[in-house]
Amino acid sequence: MSPHLWLPLAILAIHPTPGALEDSAFTPTQEEPEDLDCGRPTPSARIVGGSDSQPGAWPWQVSLHHGGGHVCGGSLIAPSWILSAAHCFVTNGSLEPAAEWMAVLGVHSQDGPLEGAHVRAVAAILVPPNYSKVELGGDLALLRLASPARLGPVVRPVCLPRASHRFAHGTACWATGWGDVQEADPLPLPWVLQEVELRLLGEAACQCLFSRRGPFNLTLQLLPGMLCAGYPEGRRDTCQGDSGGPLVCEEGGRWFQAGITSFGFGCGRRNRPGIFTAVAPYEAWIRDHVSGSQPGPTFPKQPQEPQPGPGEPREENCTIAHPTCGKAPQPGAWPWEAQVMVPGSRPCHGALVSESWVLAPASCFLESSASPSRSPARDLEAWRVLLPARARAERVARLVPHENASWDDAADLALLQLRAPVNLSALPRAVCLPHPEHYFLPGSRCRLARWGRGGPALGPDTQLEAELLSGWWCHCLYSRQGASVPLPGDPPHALCPAYQEEEEAGRCWNDSSWSLLCREEGTWFLAGLRDSFSGCLRPRAFSPLQTHGPWISHVTRGAYLEDQLAWDWGPEGEETVTQTCPPRTVHGACGLRPEAPPSRVLWPWLAEVHVAGDRVCTGILVAPGWVLAATHCVLRLGSTTVPYIEVYLGRAGASPLPHSHPVASAPPLLCQTEGGSWVLMGMAVRGSNELFAAIGPEEAWISQTVGEAHILPHSGAPYWSPGGSNLCPPDMAGASGSAPAAALFLLLLPPLIQG
Incomplete structure (x- = not known):
């Protein structure tokens, strides 16, 4: 019973279903009586936007209950008939038995006693014969009850x-249901029926929105019988569990069902309104299957034709909503930077994620309320939050640790909740947060921002610019040998940016915590977090924030989780091939070459060996303390x-050498294994850049001298492409003969700061 397309069990859009019965005789030409008892609820007040x-x-x-609990919604169209969505009842192409379903009216x-409600068994389920899946249309179903519903004030x-x-177009209609209040965020107790006002979108405007690449890099072709309702800016929508429920519009004092909740891309996402099955086009189908029922559904005449409005905007002129979060006047001037002031402690740096919530490290505050003799509520009275462009400090109402x-x-x-929400129309502003499936592209431009305690203020000359390295390179550097690399769309284990300014200055930032901000199409995302205990191992590994998006969204009910904005994955399929991690040592994976090398350092294991100030040789880092030359x-x-x-x-090839330093070279011969790691096969012999002394025969000497060196097992032989290249022929070692031990020289280095 997967109710959605592309995002299973996620947003469902409502659609007007076609056709219904005109009168008890179901004669198309017969007029309905004036006192039709449909579409007239008990008068009551309604609140706009996702509320009880x-x-x-x-x-x-x-x-509609299956297996003892609510699964889908439906609408009563006659005492013995319910209208719902086909996808609720079709599994793997087969219609589920009607006897497994119950209707609660x-x-x-x-939650608790269902006062005034009553339950009916389902006798039959009917779906259009051409229905196969939601994105192909026809997503509606008729359910015949085993006995008629008992009509009254609430039925x-x-x-x-x-x-x-x-x-x-533009009509304000209402969707109702007991579905999730956000993606993967179920309706909390007491499970009160929710209502949300949505506006009907014209076909051209809706198609324009769905023609733009958005969540999951997917587009959608709207089909006849589909209806759109929602807002370009999102944030109000139906969601998983609302499937099959009604979208109703009021006309002439009566409520007409315009649509049936069908599917969508996420819930409430920007430029992704809900998709509904339109009811009106299916009038004939409904009449054909319900004919003979007494009484049947009613199809009153439309009170008045809708007034013609301005023509629908053409696709190129349609209204596209742009992110309202993540806008910074200039990098480094972060309008979401928040400082949490706790008496007796240094300021804790965090980020404003919505009008009312600040995200910060829990370690800044857990110690403040750890003592049983101190009440967290009393502590919060003295806490203050400083935000950009705010003259007064904000007070804290609640602390919610992960x-x-x-x-x-x-x-x-x-998460810290502010006593009063702040206006985000100017400053301060909220930073954007990524959804779990967000994929930060290799090469993305990023910056550091202060996070937690101890981070020094960064001046204009120390703004750390960064470039994200490939997910494969980052993941395998820290993961185990043979581990599978997460594919785009799967939450990564780590994000690795390369910070050139830090490397050039020789700094480590070992006593500071930082957050990682990455930009997509001018919008900044809070992508990752780094604690102060990661040491100086390079590249820096940041914990991805996207795995915590659902928790942040659940607590705040208003944080700005934004869809991915950049989708340039390079050559087709390049980022979607399953990869595994190469061999590794106790110090990390070996032979890893970043696909997006920083600062023109093409081979990160190459070393410049400066001899007596008059020549430069090429060396190979084979362990943290050893270079082979x-x-x-x-x-x-x-x-x-x-x-x-x-x-x-870490600088070989990055900058030209002074003229006074002749290059004696002795380049290495490197070959790539099928797993992607690079292996040192030989070092050039004297006077040649084409003949190499093989490394293999010296395995025992190298292993005995350098216990930390990683020797590739014979099963991990290099991979040679079938293109006929003889750069690394399998018999390479025999071609140049066995090199004497004196041909290679191991240099013992002083203790290294790994980077």
Whole structure:
């Protein structure tokens, strides 16, 4: 019973269903009586936008139960008939048995005694013969009850529109149901029927929105019989569990069912309104299957034709909503930066994520309320939050730590609710947060922002610019050998940015915590968080924030989770091939070359070996404390005295050498394995860049001298492409002969700050 397309069990859009019965005889030419008892609820007040409904406000709403609980919604159209969505009852192409379903009528809250409600068994389920899946249309179903419903103040049928009925674009209609209040966020107790006002969108305007790449990089072709309702800016919508429920519009004092909740892309996402099955086009189908029922559904005449309005906007002129979060006047001037002031502690830096909520590390505050003798509520009275462009400090109403904050460093998060919401129309502003399926592209431009305690203020000359490295490279550096790399759309385990300014300055930031901000089409996302205990291992690994998006959304009910804005994945399929991690040592994976190398450093294991200040050789980092070089490049001919040597790591090829430093070279021969890692196969012999001394015969000597070096097992032999290249032929070692041990030179380095 997967009710949605692309995002299973997520947003469902409502659609007007076609056709309904005109009168008890179901004769198309017969006029309905004047006192039709449809579409007239008990008068009650209604609140706009995702809120509790009043008892009796929607007396045609039905809850359809399967397996003992609510699964889908429906609408009562006649005492013995319910209208719902086909996808609720079709599983793997097969219609589920009607006997497994029950209809609950007249229910307002599904928690506790169902006063005034009653239950009916379902005798039959009918769906259009051409229905296969929601995106192909025809998503409606008729359910015949085993016995008629008992009509009364809280149980009444809704009116159905005739095939000729037209609902004006922009009409304010209402959707109802017991579905999720947000994506993956179920309706809380006491499970009161929810209502939300949605506006009908014209076909051209709706198609324009769905023609733009958005969530999941998908577009949608609207089909006849589909209806759109919602808002370009999102944030109001139906969701999982609302499937099959009604979308109703009031005309002439009666409520007509315009649509049936069908499917959607997420719930309440920007530029992704809900998709509904339009009811009016299915009038004939409904009449054909309900004919003979006494009484049957009613199809009153439309009170008046909708007034012609201005023509629908053409696709190129349609209204596209742009993100309202993540807008910064300039990088480094973060309008969402929040400082939480707790008496007796240093300021804790966080980020404003909505009008009323600040996200910050839980470790800043858990110690403040850990003592049983101190009341967290009393502590909060003295807490203050400083926001940009706000003259006065904000007071804190509530602290909500992440449930795993005390034992999981990646969940070191807390949300602080402000006493009063702030106006985000100017400053301050909220930062955008990523959905779980967000994929930050390799090469994305990022920056650091202060996070937690201890981060020094960054001046204009120390703004750390960064570029994200590939997910494969980042994941495998920290993951186990042979681990599968998360595909785009799956939450990553880590985000690795390369910060050139930090590397050039030789700084480590080991005593500071930082947040990672990444930009997409001019919008900044809070992408990851780094604690102060990660050491200096490079590249920096940030914990992705997107795995916590659902928790933040559940607590705040208003944080700005935004869809991915950039989708340039490069060559088709490049980012969607399953990859595994190469061999690794205790210090991390070996042979990893970033696909987006920073600062033109193409090979991160290359070292510049400066010998006695007069020549430069090429070395290979084989372990954190050891560099391998060619003997003839380091030692002068006939000499056994080791000269003064300096080794530079992480800059080979990044900048030209002074003219006074001739390059003695001795380049290495590197071959790539099928798993993607690079293996050192040989070092150039004296006087040649084409003949190489094989490394293989020296395996025992290297292993004995450098216990940390990783020797690739024979089963991990390099992979040679079938293109006929002889760069690394399988018999390479034999071609150049076995090299004497004196051909290679191991340099022991002082303790390294790994980076």
